[in-house]
Amino acid sequence: AQKVTQAQTEISVVEKEDVTLDCVYETRDTTYYLFWYKQPPSGELVFLIRRNSFDEQNEISGRYSWNFQKSTSSFNFTITASQVVDSAVYFCALSHIGGAEYGNKLVFGAGTILRVKS
Amino acid sequence: DAGVTQSPTHLIKTRGQQVTLRCSPKSGHDTVSWYQQALGQGPQFIFQYYEEEERQRGNFPDRFSGHQFPNYSSELNVNALLLGDSALYLCASSLSVQETQYFGPGTRLLVL
Numbered sequence: 489a490q491k492v493t494q495a496q497t498e499i500s501v502v503e504k505e506d507v508t509l510d511c512v513y514e515t516r517d518t519t520y521y522l523f524w525y526k527q528p529p530s531g532e533l534v535f536l537i538r539r540n541s542f543d544e545q546n547e548i549s550g551r552y553s554w555n556f557q558k559s560t561s562s563f564n565f566t567i568t569a570s571q572v573v574d575s576a577v578y579f580c581a582l583s584h585i586g587g588a589e590y591g592n593k594l595v596f597g598a599g600t601i602l603r604v605k606s
Numbered sequence: 607d608a609g610v611t612q613s614p615t616h617l618i619k620t621r622g623q624q625v626t627l628r629c630s631p632k633s634g635h636d637t638v639s640w641y642q643q644a645l646g647q648g649p650q651f652i653f654q655y656y657e658e659e660e661r662q663r664g665n666f667p668d669r670f671s672g673h674q675f676p677n678y679s680s681e682l683n684v685n686a687l688l689l690g691d692s693a694l695y696l697c698a699s700s701l702s703v704q705e706t707q708y709f710g711p712g713t714r715l716l717v718l
Protein backbone atom coordinates (compact mmCIF):
# COMPACT_ATOMS: atom_id res chain seq x y z
CA ALA A 489 0.00 0.00 0.00
CA GLN A 490 1.09 3.56 -0.63
CA LYS A 491 0.97 6.25 2.02
CA VAL A 492 2.05 9.88 2.29
CA THR A 493 2.47 11.60 5.64
CA GLN A 494 2.65 15.35 6.11
CA ALA A 495 3.10 15.68 9.85
CA GLN A 496 2.91 19.48 9.92
CA THR A 497 -0.74 20.45 9.94
CA GLU A 498 -0.15 24.19 9.92
CA ILE A 499 2.89 26.47 9.80
CA SER A 500 2.94 30.21 10.35
CA VAL A 501 5.91 32.35 9.37
CA VAL A 502 6.67 36.00 8.91
CA GLU A 503 7.42 37.26 5.43
CA LYS A 504 11.02 36.71 4.27
CA GLU A 505 11.53 33.74 6.58
CA ASP A 506 12.55 30.42 5.06
CA VAL A 507 10.16 27.52 5.62
CA THR A 508 10.43 23.79 5.03
CA LEU A 509 7.44 21.52 4.50
CA ASP A 510 8.03 17.88 5.35
CA CYS A 511 6.82 14.85 3.40
CA VAL A 512 7.44 11.19 4.23
CA TYR A 513 6.15 8.43 2.00
CA GLU A 514 5.69 4.65 2.05
CA THR A 515 5.57 2.41 -1.00
CA ARG A 516 6.58 -1.10 -1.99
CA ASP A 517 7.19 0.03 -5.56
CA THR A 518 10.79 0.36 -6.70
CA THR A 519 9.84 2.97 -9.27
CA TYR A 520 7.49 5.82 -8.47
CA TYR A 521 6.85 9.53 -8.87
CA LEU A 522 6.69 12.12 -6.12
CA PHE A 523 4.82 15.41 -6.49
CA TRP A 524 4.12 18.69 -4.76
CA TYR A 525 0.93 20.64 -5.43
CA LYS A 526 -0.20 24.02 -4.09
CA GLN A 527 -3.84 24.75 -3.31
CA PRO A 528 -4.59 28.47 -2.86
CA PRO A 529 -7.91 29.59 -1.34
CA SER A 530 -9.54 29.40 -4.78
CA GLY A 531 -9.35 25.62 -4.49
CA GLU A 532 -7.55 24.67 -7.69
CA LEU A 533 -4.54 22.40 -7.21
CA VAL A 534 -1.47 23.86 -8.91
CA PHE A 535 1.30 21.50 -9.98
CA LEU A 536 4.75 22.46 -8.66
CA ILE A 537 7.13 19.56 -9.28
CA ARG A 538 7.41 15.89 -10.19
CA ARG A 539 10.43 13.73 -9.29
CA ASN A 540 11.22 10.24 -10.52
CA SER A 541 12.42 7.76 -7.90
CA PHE A 542 15.54 7.17 -10.01
CA ASP A 543 16.60 10.79 -9.70
CA GLU A 544 17.67 11.90 -6.23
CA GLN A 545 19.16 15.18 -7.35
CA ASN A 546 17.85 18.15 -5.44
CA GLU A 547 16.07 20.74 -7.52
CA ILE A 548 15.82 24.50 -7.25
CA SER A 549 13.33 26.71 -9.03
CA GLY A 550 13.52 30.34 -8.00
CA ARG A 551 12.63 30.55 -4.31
CA TYR A 552 11.51 26.90 -4.25
CA SER A 553 13.78 23.92 -3.64
CA TRP A 554 13.14 20.24 -3.09
CA ASN A 555 15.21 17.69 -1.19
CA PHE A 556 14.59 14.05 -2.14
CA GLN A 557 16.19 11.42 0.09
CA LYS A 558 15.34 7.84 -0.77
CA SER A 559 17.19 6.51 2.29
CA THR A 560 14.70 8.25 4.60
CA SER A 561 11.71 8.13 2.19
CA SER A 562 11.39 11.89 2.37
CA PHE A 563 10.68 14.59 -0.19
CA ASN A 564 10.84 17.93 1.57
CA PHE A 565 9.97 21.32 0.09
CA THR A 566 11.66 24.58 1.10
CA ILE A 567 10.48 28.09 0.30
CA THR A 568 13.20 30.69 0.67
CA ALA A 569 12.31 34.26 1.62
CA SER A 570 8.59 33.47 1.91
CA GLN A 571 5.99 35.92 0.64
CA VAL A 572 2.36 36.49 1.54
CA VAL A 573 1.36 35.04 -1.85
CA ASP A 574 2.87 31.71 -0.75
CA SER A 575 0.03 31.29 1.74
CA ALA A 576 -1.83 28.15 0.68
CA VAL A 577 -2.26 24.47 1.45
CA TYR A 578 0.59 22.37 0.11
CA PHE A 579 0.15 18.70 -0.76
CA CYS A 580 2.75 16.03 -1.29
CA ALA A 581 1.64 13.10 -3.47
CA LEU A 582 2.90 9.75 -4.74
CA SER A 583 2.10 7.56 -7.75
CA HIS A 584 3.55 4.33 -9.05
CA ILE A 585 5.09 3.98 -12.51
CA GLY A 586 3.48 1.25 -14.56
CA GLY A 587 1.61 0.41 -17.71
CA ALA A 588 -1.28 2.50 -18.97
CA GLU A 589 -3.67 -0.37 -18.46
CA TYR A 590 -3.25 -0.11 -14.67
CA GLY A 591 -3.78 3.60 -14.21
CA ASN A 592 -1.68 5.88 -12.01
CA LYS A 593 -3.70 7.29 -9.16
CA LEU A 594 -2.19 10.00 -7.02
CA VAL A 595 -2.02 9.26 -3.29
CA PHE A 596 -2.03 12.54 -1.37
CA GLY A 597 -0.93 13.50 2.10
CA ALA A 598 -3.28 15.45 4.36
CA GLY A 599 -1.63 18.72 3.41
CA THR A 600 0.17 21.49 5.29
CA ILE A 601 -1.44 24.89 5.69
CA LEU A 602 1.17 27.61 5.26
CA ARG A 603 0.35 31.09 6.54
CA VAL A 604 2.80 33.84 5.68
CA LYS A 605 2.23 37.07 7.61
CA SER A 606 3.41 40.47 6.48
CA ASP B 607 -4.44 27.27 -24.19
CA ALA B 608 -7.39 26.50 -21.92
CA GLY B 609 -6.72 24.47 -18.83
CA VAL B 610 -8.95 21.84 -17.32
CA THR B 611 -12.51 23.10 -17.00
CA GLN B 612 -15.27 21.80 -14.77
CA SER B 613 -18.95 22.48 -14.49
CA PRO B 614 -20.86 23.48 -12.54
CA THR B 615 -18.73 25.40 -10.06
CA HIS B 616 -21.18 24.96 -7.22
CA LEU B 617 -24.11 22.64 -6.66
CA ILE B 618 -26.63 22.11 -3.87
CA LYS B 619 -28.59 18.85 -3.72
CA THR B 620 -30.68 16.99 -1.17
CA ARG B 621 -30.13 13.50 0.18
CA GLY B 622 -31.18 10.74 -2.20
CA GLN B 623 -30.83 12.85 -5.33
CA GLN B 624 -28.46 12.17 -8.20
CA VAL B 625 -25.80 14.51 -9.57
CA THR B 626 -23.65 14.72 -12.70
CA LEU B 627 -20.41 16.66 -12.79
CA ARG B 628 -18.56 17.45 -16.00
CA CYS B 629 -14.93 17.88 -16.95
CA SER B 630 -13.12 18.96 -20.10
CA PRO B 631 -9.41 18.11 -20.18
CA LYS B 632 -6.59 20.32 -21.34
CA SER B 633 -6.03 20.35 -25.07
CA GLY B 634 -4.12 17.24 -26.13
CA HIS B 635 -4.77 15.34 -22.89
CA ASP B 636 -6.41 11.93 -23.19
CA THR B 637 -6.58 10.78 -19.57
CA VAL B 638 -9.01 12.06 -16.95
CA SER B 639 -9.00 11.36 -13.21
CA TRP B 640 -11.52 12.31 -10.54
CA TYR B 641 -10.82 13.06 -6.88
CA GLN B 642 -12.99 13.88 -3.88
CA GLN B 643 -11.66 16.37 -1.34
CA ALA B 644 -13.53 16.67 1.94
CA LEU B 645 -13.02 19.81 3.98
CA GLY B 646 -9.59 19.90 5.60
CA GLN B 647 -8.37 16.71 3.95
CA GLY B 648 -6.24 15.70 1.00
CA PRO B 649 -7.88 14.64 -2.28
CA GLN B 650 -8.98 11.01 -2.47
CA PHE B 651 -8.82 9.18 -5.81
CA ILE B 652 -12.18 8.08 -7.22
CA PHE B 653 -11.30 6.69 -10.67
CA GLN B 654 -9.31 7.27 -13.83
CA TYR B 655 -10.42 7.04 -17.46
CA TYR B 656 -8.27 6.37 -20.51
CA GLU B 657 -9.47 5.36 -23.98
CA GLU B 658 -13.05 5.58 -22.68
CA GLU B 659 -12.42 2.85 -20.12
CA GLU B 660 -12.14 2.99 -16.35
CA ARG B 661 -8.50 2.01 -15.75
CA GLN B 662 -8.27 2.30 -11.99
CA ARG B 663 -10.72 2.81 -9.17
CA GLY B 664 -10.33 3.97 -5.59
CA ASN B 665 -12.32 2.86 -2.55
CA PHE B 666 -15.62 4.39 -3.50
CA PRO B 667 -19.00 2.63 -3.65
CA ASP B 668 -20.81 1.80 -6.86
CA ARG B 669 -22.95 4.90 -6.36
CA PHE B 670 -20.01 6.69 -7.95
CA SER B 671 -19.79 6.06 -11.66
CA GLY B 672 -18.21 7.79 -14.60
CA HIS B 673 -17.85 8.00 -18.29
CA GLN B 674 -15.33 9.27 -20.81
CA PHE B 675 -16.43 10.45 -24.22
CA PRO B 676 -14.60 10.15 -27.55
CA ASN B 677 -13.48 13.80 -27.23
CA TYR B 678 -11.83 12.82 -23.89
CA SER B 679 -14.24 14.84 -21.75
CA SER B 680 -15.66 13.04 -18.75
CA GLU B 681 -18.60 12.90 -16.38
CA LEU B 682 -18.83 11.84 -12.77
CA ASN B 683 -22.21 10.59 -11.59
CA VAL B 684 -23.19 10.09 -7.98
CA ASN B 685 -26.49 8.37 -7.15
CA ALA B 686 -28.44 8.30 -3.89
CA LEU B 687 -26.53 11.24 -2.44
CA LEU B 688 -25.55 11.14 1.22
CA LEU B 689 -24.63 14.05 3.47
CA GLY B 690 -21.08 12.68 3.49
CA ASP B 691 -20.80 13.23 -0.25
CA SER B 692 -20.50 16.96 0.39
CA ALA B 693 -17.03 17.84 -0.87
CA LEU B 694 -14.95 19.51 -3.54
CA TYR B 695 -14.79 17.27 -6.60
CA LEU B 696 -11.63 17.73 -8.60
CA CYS B 697 -10.97 16.61 -12.14
CA ALA B 698 -7.43 16.20 -13.45
CA SER B 699 -6.17 15.51 -16.94
CA SER B 700 -2.83 14.28 -18.28
CA LEU B 701 -1.14 13.77 -21.64
CA SER B 702 -1.24 10.05 -21.00
CA VAL B 703 -1.78 7.77 -18.06
CA GLN B 704 1.77 8.13 -16.76
CA GLU B 705 2.14 11.88 -17.25
CA THR B 706 1.61 14.64 -14.71
CA GLN B 707 -1.97 15.37 -13.73
CA TYR B 708 -3.21 18.94 -14.02
CA PHE B 709 -6.26 19.90 -12.04
CA GLY B 710 -9.36 21.93 -12.75
CA PRO B 711 -10.97 24.42 -10.35
CA GLY B 712 -13.32 21.81 -8.94
CA THR B 713 -17.04 21.56 -8.28
CA ARG B 714 -18.23 22.23 -4.75
CA LEU B 715 -21.12 19.92 -3.92
CA LEU B 716 -23.27 20.48 -0.87
CA VAL B 717 -25.76 17.78 0.09
CA LEU B 718 -28.51 18.88 2.48
